[in-house]
Amino acid sequence: MTDGVRVRFAPSPTGHLHVGGARTALFNWLFARHHGGAFILRIEDTDRSRSTDENIGLIVDALRWLGLDWDEGPPAPGYRQTERLDLYREHAARLVAAGRAYYCDCPPARLEAERKAAEARKETFRYSGRCRGRGLTAGALRLGLPAAGTTVVHDLINGPVEFDHRQLDDWILVRTDGTPTYNFCVVVDDVTMRISHVIRGNDHLSNTPKQVLCYEALGYPVPAFAHVSMILGPDRGRLSKRHGATSVQAYREQGVLPEAMVNYLARLGWSHGDQEIFTRPELIERFDIKDVSASGAVFDQTKLEWLSHEYIKASDGARLAPLVRPFLAEAGLTGPDDARLAALLETLRERARTLREMVEVGRFYFERPAAYEDKARATLFTPAGAERLGILLERLESLEPFTAPAIEALYRDLTAALGLKLVDLAQLTRLAVTGRTASPPLFDVLALLGRPEVLARLRAARAAAGSVS
RNA sequence: GGCCCCAUCGUCUAGAGGCCCAGGACACGGCCCUCUCAAGGCUGAAACACGGGUUCGAAUCCCGUUGGGGCCA
Numbered sequence: 001m002t003d004g005v006r007v008r009f010a011p012s013p014t015g016h017l018h019v020g021g022a023r024t025a026l027f028n029w030l031f032a033r034h035h036g037g038a039f040i041l042r043i044e045d046t047d048r049s050r051s052t053d054e055n056i057g058l059i060v061d062a063l064r065w066l067g068l069d070w071d072e073g074p075p076a077p078g079y080r081q082t083e084r085l086d087l088y089r090e091h092a093a094r095l096v097a098a099g100r101a102y103y104c105d106c107p108p109a110r111l112e113a114e115r116k117a118a119e120a121r122k123e124t125f126r127y128s129g130r131c132r133g134r135g136l137t138a139g140a141l142r143l144g145l146p147a148a149g150t151t152v153v154h155d156l157i158n159g160p161v162e163f164d165h166r167q168l169d170d171w172i173l174v175r176t177d178g179t180p181t182y183n184f185c186v187v188v189d190d191v192t193m194r195i196s197h198v199i200r201g202n203d204h205l206s207n208t209p210k211q212v213l214c215y216e217a218l219g220y221p222v223p224a225f226a227h228v229s230m231i232l233g234p235d236r237g238r239l240s241k242r243h244g245a246t247s248v249q250a251y252r253e254q255g256v257l258p259e260a261m262v263n264y265l266a267r268l269g270w271s272h273g274d275q276e277i278f279t280r281p282e283l284i285e286r287f288d289i290k291d292v293s294a295s296g297a298v299f300d301q302t303k304l305e306w307l308s309h310e311y312i313k314a315s316d317g318a319r320l321a322p323l324v325r326p327f328l329a330e331a332g333l334t335g336p337d338d339a340r341l342a343a344l345l346e347t348l349r350e351r352a353r354t355l356r357e358m359v360e361v362g363r364f365y366f367e368r369p370a371a372y373e374d375k376a377r378a379t380l381f382t383p384a385g386a387e388r389l390g391i392l393l394e395r396l397e398s399l400e401p402f403t404a405p406a407i408e409a410l411y412r413d414l415t416a417a418l419g420l421k422l423v424d425l426a427q428l429t430r431l432a433v434t435g436r437t438a439s440p441p442l443f444d445v446l447a448l449l450g451r452p453e454v455l456a457r458l459r460a461a462r463a464a465a466g467s468v469s
Numbered sequence: 470g471g472c473c474c475c476a477u478c479g480u481c482u483a484g485a486g487g488c489c490c491a492g493g494a495c496a497c498g499g500c501c502c503u504c505u506c507a508a509g510g511c512u513g514a515a516a517c518a519c520g521g522g523u524u525c526g527a528a529u530c531c532c533g534u535u536g537g538g539g540c541c542a
Contacts, residue, residue, distance in 0.1 A: 115542070118470095119470070119542090124470070124471040124472080124541085124542090125470095125471090125541090125542070126471095126541095155474095158473095158474065158475090161473070161474075162473095163472080163473075164472080167471070167472050167473090167541090168472095168541095169541080169542095201539090202473095202474065202475090202538080202539065203538090203539055203540070204539090204540085205473065205474065205539075205540075206472075206473055206474085206539065206540035206541070207540070207541090208473095209473095227474080229474085229475075229538090230538070230539075232537090232538080234479095234480085236536095236537055236538075237537085237538080238538075238539085264481095267481065267482080267494090268481065269481085269482090270482095271481080271482055271483070271493095273483065273493085274482085274483065274492075274493040274494075275493090275494095276481090276482095276493080276494050276495085293475095293481095293482080294474070294475060295474085295475045295476065295537095295538095296474095296475070296476095296537080296538060296539095297480090297481065297482090298479095298480060298481075299480095299481095300480050300481065300495070300496085302480080302495065302496060303480070303481065303494080303495045303496080304495095305495095306494085306495055306496085307495090309508095313508075349508095350506095350507055350508045350509095351506065351507045351508080352507095361506090361507090408504090411504080415504095421504085422504050423503095423504050423505075424504090425504080426504035426505070427504070427505065429504090430504080430505060430506095436505090436506090437505060437506080438505050438506035438507080439505065439506065439507095440505095440506080440507080441504075441505085441506095442504055442505075443504080
């Protein structure tokens with residue numbers, strides 16, 4: 001039955017969209033699209049102190065940037081837990097009525113003391129269940145679990161995982177103050193949204209048996225589960241801020257292309273033979289939750305940047321131009337019109353891993369060099385260098401047409417006439433025009449810059465070379 | 470501490486008992502190309518955590534150990 005697939009991504013809006021969350025969202029989305037099912041976005045904002053509307057906006061933006069569209073969810077009403085409190089209350093009441101849940105008035109201080117005592121005896125603390133059957137009508141609501149037996153979670157990634165009921169507490173569904181707990185909300189939400197497959201982080205696997213028991217107590221069918229491994233930092237610990245950028249937004253700001261991010265995240269813990277690069281349709285077609293790895297994966301920014309580079313190389317200047325604009329502005333630069341910008345970017349795409357790098361590498365296109373690389377300046381801007389710049393200035397002034405092939409011919413002729421190597425004049429010119437020793441092919445750069453600009457830069461360089469000596 | 474998950478090159482992974490003295494990719498080294506830097510081509514180094522089983526045969530199955538992660542607190 002592949003037609004009833006309904007999956008969800010349920011972030012807590014307590015911050016940016018984390019790459020781990022993004023990957024979970026992606027796997028859900030791919031699963032839904034592969035099976036022609038529905039992808040639902042739900043906001044788990046019961047932690048009001050840390051959940052903000054601003055964060056919801058951030059997460060929504062990040063998902064949109066990644067191209068993960070949802071079939072149900074915000075801005076439509078009813079997809080935020082704070083809007084669903086009645087549902088939780090209603091289901092809690094049903095469990096009480098069915099005798100599957102009971103109230104407990106054990107003071108937290110006493111439970112805490114028992115916990116400490118158990119710890120001192122090196123034992124595992126488990127709530128005793130002493131309030132069960134007392135017929136209380138107030139307090140914390142607990143789900144009565146079977147005292148013996150096991151619950152098996154049939155996980156699509158990890159296989160069957162068995163949990164012994166003796167290890168499980170009668171867990172709290174609703175706190176004494178009336179607020180439902182996270183795990184209970186999740187069950188009620190998944191049930192009422194008719195979720196068929198729960199694809200989420202590995203960190204929820206341990207809570208799953210309790211949830212399964214809750215589904216059963218409620219008389220609902222249990223969905224299929226797939227627990228995706230966590231994303232790790234270089235030290236194999238949970239990926240956190242101290243490892244560097246962890247939010248999707250941060251990579252977006254670095255100028256990583258969204259399709260690269262998606263491709264990278266997809267390949268992190270999932271694979272399809274030896275294939276590394278996937279188009280979105282390929283991803284949808286080939287994705288199978290069963291092929292997702294059960295082990296944790298280290299986030300490798302270098303590989304992400306390699307993919308970003310691959311996608312940048314594959315994009316033409318016209319596509320890149322609008323994407324680069326914000327990065328130009330950020331660098332305090334103003335670019336030319338789209339057509340011209342596109343032409344410039346053509347020479348940059350093989351040399352930049354990110355959009356931001358593109359601006360750095362091509363900076364000279366947008367402003368005259370503010371300085372020359374020191375070392376090169378010392379060896380190239382010599383009296384002889386100044387003289388050669390003078391000759392170049394003179395020749396270039398009358399060159400017709402001012403195109404890359406013509407410029408190259410001029411350089412080759414002149415090089416031979418002066419008994420030099422092409423590299424000698426090329427590097428001298430490169431430094432003069434770009435301020436650096438590395439750039440896109442020189443003759444293309446000169447042609448793109450145009451004669452007036454080239455001459456102006458050569459003159460400035462000649463002056464600088466003259467002042468050195 | 471108890472329970473749960475995980476374990477192939479530095480990293481992401483292929484591998485579902487013989488095709489593997491382990492393949493691909495990133496990163497790294499070398500060579501080629503070349504006006505520089507890239508890109509590209511070729512090439513090199515680099516792994517089955519350990520110990521027991523099962524089997525004619527194990528990276529692949531089982532058990533244990535170690536290590537890492539998670540949940541409960």
